[in-house]
Amino acid sequence: MPIQTYLSQITTRYKTGISREHSYRGDLQTLLGTLLKDVLVTNEPAHIACGAPDYILTRKGIPVGYVEAKDIGVNLASKTLKEQFDRYRNALSNLIITDYLTFQFYKDGELTTSIVVAELQDGCIIPKPERFAEFTALIQSFSQQVTQSIKSPVHLAVMMAAKAKLMASVIEAALNSDDDTAQNSGLKAQVAAFKDILIHDISNSAFADMYAQTIAYGMFAARYHDTTLDSFSRIEAATLIPKSNPFLRNLFQYIAGYDLDSRLVWMVEELVQIFNATNVAAIMRNFGKGTRQEDPVVHFYETFLGEYDPKLRKARGVWYTPEPVVGFIVRAVDSLIKTGFNLPTGLADTSKVKVMVDSGISDKKGKPIQVEKELHRLQI
Numbered sequence: 073m074p075i076q077t078y079l080s081q082i083t084t085r086y087k088t089g090i091s092r093e094h095s096y097r098g099d100l101q102t103l104l105g106t107l108l109k110d111v112l113v114t115n116e117p118a119h120i121a122c123g124a125p126d127y128i129l130t131r132k133g134i135p136v137g138y139v140e141a142k143d144i145g146v147n148l149a150s151k152t153l154k155e156q157f158d159r160y161r162n163a164l165s166n167l168i169i170t171d172y173l174t175f176q177f178y179k180d181g182e183l184t185t186s187i188v189v190a191e192l193q194d195g196c197i198i199p200k201p202e203r204f205a206e207f208t209a210l211i212q213s214f215s216q217q218v219t220q221s222i223k224s225p226v227h228l229a230v231m232m233a234a235k236a237k238l239m240a241s242v243i244e245a246a247l248n249s250d251d252d253t254a255q256n257s258g259l260k261a262q263v264a265a266f267k268d269i270l271i272h273d274i275s276n277s278a279f280a281d282m283y284a285q286t287i288a289y290g291m292f293a294a295r296y297h298d299t300t301l302d303s304f305s306r307i308e309a310a311t312l313i314p315k316s317n318p319f320l321r322n323l324f325q326y327i328a329g330y331d332l333d334s335r336l337v338w339m340v341e342e343l344v345q346i347f348n349a350t351n352v353a354a355i356m357r358n359f360g361k362g363t364r365q366e367d368p369v370v371h372f373y374e375t376f377l378g379e380y381d382p383k384l385r386k387a388r389g390v391w392y393t394p395e396p397v398v399g400f401i402v403r404a405v406d407s408l409i410k411t412g413f414n415l416p417t418g419l420a421d422t423s424k425v426k427v428m429v430d431s432g433i434s435d436k437k438g439k440p441i442q443v444e445k446e447l448h449r450l451q452i
């Protein structure tokens with residue numbers, strides 16, 4: 073029986089006294105692969121080093137679940153593991169956490185069931201064969217994940233934010249790993265290009281934050297304009313972001329297109345599954361009508377950022393300004409330019425009008441650095 077064989081193998085390793093968490097990974101991978109004939113069980117060290125769960129389960133390339141394993145005998149309720157487990161539980165809708173003997177099943181962040189296939193007693197692993205059939209049924213049910221439909225903008229923002237947070241931590245870990253190993257990856261090349269063009273002293277953490285937000289929000293914008301609701305992919309998303317937003321379109325295609333770092337693909341595919349379960353245009357149809365918001369794609373960012381990082385939202389001043397107020401500000405600035413600067417066409421004369429904008433970085437005293445920009449360069 074597969075489970076009995078699995079327990080015999082890990083018992084042999086455990087008795088050596090030198091086995092650790094990673095020693096049993098191949099055994100669990102074999103067990104899962106045996107019980108789930110149509111599922112690919114991936115145990116990729118490069119992904120794990122960058123913050124991915126130990127095992128990724130996919131069916132025809134689509135993620136169906138994740139497994140995070142700790143060493144035999146480790147207390148899964150330990151406070152030292154809480155931060156990592158919370159990050160996974162919040163972002164991954166179908167998750168197992170295990171010490172190779174106890175298996176905890178989580179659905180949408182909530183513990184649904186826990187099963188023990190063997191116990192550790194006086195240094196020996198004691199199988200519980202009466203639980204084998206139940207364990208097999210639970211694993212097979214786990215692989216038949218049915219994604220819930222998302223019916224509200226707030227629910228969508230919460231799920232997007234959770235996955236974007238996990239993605240940012242994975243990206244930062246990948247960049248730190250590249251630094252430690254002097255690896256000249258495509259991801260590091262993107263950081264170098266970003267430093268050269270926009271922010272010269274951006275940190276790995278700040279870049280990871282920008283990268284994750286761009287992918288999450290780029291997919292949102294793409295799905296909003298998607299007319300083929302029964303299919304969606306990251307490659308399709310790169311073509312769906314409207315040309316009227318060339319900055320987001322070009323940035324998304326640059327960082328999330330065909331050359332996406334292989335260590336990040338699994339996390340991006342998790343986002344794809346959210347949008348496959350969402351008719352974004354439908355749930356955004358009435359979004360913001362009460363506050364006279366004319367472009368839900370633009371103003372949804374406030375809702376998303378509020379879930380992703382409320383402090384960042386406050387620091388960046390991302391708050392909705394009603395269109396009538398924006399219109400008044402634009403007209404007032406236009407009038408001031410005409411009368412105060414003797415430019416008859418006002419804002420229309422973009423060859424002469426320049427503005428000062430926040431560069432996104434600060435000087436050594438913490439004061440925001442502003443830079444001079446020609447107006448037409450801001451209209452991207």
